[in-house]
Amino acid sequence: MNTFGNMDFMNSAFNTGAFVSAGGNVMVASWGFVGVMWGKKVFVAPIRDSRYTKEMLDKTGEFTVSVPAAGSFKSELAFCGSKSGRDYDKWKETGMNPVPAKAVNGVVVEGCARYFECKVLGMLPMGDMDISAVDKWYPTGDMHNFYFGEIVAEY
Ligand SMILES: Cc1cc2nc3c(=O)[nH]c(=O)nc-3n(C[C@H](O)[C@H](O)[C@H](O)COP(=O)(O)O)c2cc1C
Structure with missing residues (x-):
């Protein structure tokens, strides 16, 4: 089964x-894209300026995406999606188990349904986009940055 043959994971990942x-940290993202560009499979992850994850992405140039089965990992998603790795060791706090990734240096979350391992090809800050609801999505000016990750492993 390849990424584009089965998009069911998007129901879980993006809801x-x-x-x-x-870089050893873990956060939650529910926005994102998979597609094909430059002859590669690409995962685009929108990460806001304020995230510790952004620092780690810029430092390591790699990331993993662990997609839980629908309805699972509820308390872990809530914790990792609201607390920063600057303040907490989220593995320790949630009891989640980090497992070494197969094709990058990072880790994935044990027990998820689907995994993507990505090498960052580049990043684009949002810049001056004509978003109709800027006030709704960016009241504090904490903008997204689009990280283009080449999918180097998926399972
Ligand atoms: C359901 C959900 C979806 C989220 N999606 C995103 C996202 O797409 N991009 C983003 O930058 N933050 C997103 N967040 C917020 C981060 O996960 C959250 O701010 C986290 O604490 C950042 O951790 P860090 O500072 O360790 O990187 C989401 C949070 C939740 C609960």
């Missing part, structure tokens, strides 16, 4: 959230 890990 309740998926774990995005970089």
Whole structure:
């Protein structure tokens, strides 16, 4: 089964959230895209300026996405999606188990349904986009940055 043959994972990933890990930290993202560009499979992860994960992405150039089965990992998603790795060791606090990734140096969350391992090809800050509801999504100016990750492993 390949990424684009089965998009069911998107129901889970982009509704309740998926774990995005970089540099040993883990956060939650529920926005994102998969597609094909430059002859590669690409995962685009929108990460806001304020996230510790952004620092880790810029430092390591790699990230993993661990997609839980629908309805699972509820308390872990809530914790990792609201607390920063600057303040907490989220593995320790949630009891989640980090497992070494197969094709990048990072880790994935044990027990999820689907995994993507990505190498960052580049990043684009949002810049001056004509978003009709800027006030709704960006009241504090904490903008998204689009990280383009080449999918180097998926399982
Ligand atoms: C369901 C859900 C979806 C989220 N989606 C995103 C997202 O797509 N991009 C983002 O930057 N933050 C998103 N967040 C917020 C981060 O996960 C949250 O701010 C986290 O504490 C950041 O952790 P860090 O500072 O350790 O990177 C989401 C949170 C939840 C609960």
